[in-house]
Amino acid sequence: MDLIQRFGSFPFYVWAAYGSIIFGAALLSLKIQRDLKAKTVELKKLEAALKLQSRPRHEA
């Protein structure tokens, strides 16, 4: 209860600063992880396509 009251006494600017840092860090990490996932999928597709293309015609 004390803690909630104490937090309530913090000015808006403090919460805005911490919020922007946490939100910013989460946003950047999500973006990088999404890029990594997309690139990994693209790489796998390309590797599969290359494998398929390099097979002899009668096998394909």
Place this chain on the structure above:
Amino acid sequence: MIKVSTYTQPSRFMTLAAQFMPWIAGFTLCAFSIGLYLALVSSPPDYQQGETVRIMYVHVPCAWMAIGVYIFIASLSAVFIIWKYPMAGIMARSAAPLGAWFTFLSLLTGSLWGKPMWGTWWVWDARLTSVLVLFFLYLGYLALLDAFEDRLQGLNAASILAIVGAINIPIIKWSVVWWSTLHQPASITRMAAPAIHISMLVPLLVMTLAFIGYFIWMLALSIRVQLISLRIRALQIKLVHQSFKKAA
């Protein structure tokens, strides 16, 4: 003797990064949780600034990271330009968006601190302006990377900009000494003992460790993205060559 280059070979890097990633992530989350507790619960309010001083625990590490990452990029760019070491270019390229993000957040949190303390969101004083210039340098570096059809040409141009732009780093550091600024002078990174009480210094340092951990974590992920992108490019070229061969 083990060479540094052994660990910076792309394939070796990918293996090492995969091994250390959970540890770095765990360290970052732990340090950030402890840092948040120390910054918001256990540290005392300032006798002048009151509770608003808590912005310092996120603003200062952000500003340090903005400058540190730029020095990191400029050094790697020099290595890339002088020794043509490809991994240095890839690392610098991967670090740039992170540095730009830290700079933006340091400007934003600085503004949020400035309003209640100075009565204004922004003032064109030497420290704030030189940090804004740093932000533009990051944006310029990122823009140059993709400004050329040839990726290598873009990286060369961006590397030169990063090296030349490093002149801004001492200007940021000494701006509060050389000019009369609204921004306060250094309290921690000065030659004498820090002018900050230990109860505030500890949360600040723990938060800084969390920010460094976050940077290493995100940098490792970004380098993986870059390396996979290069592999994709190589495979695309190979695929086109094979198609031509088959058609011929």
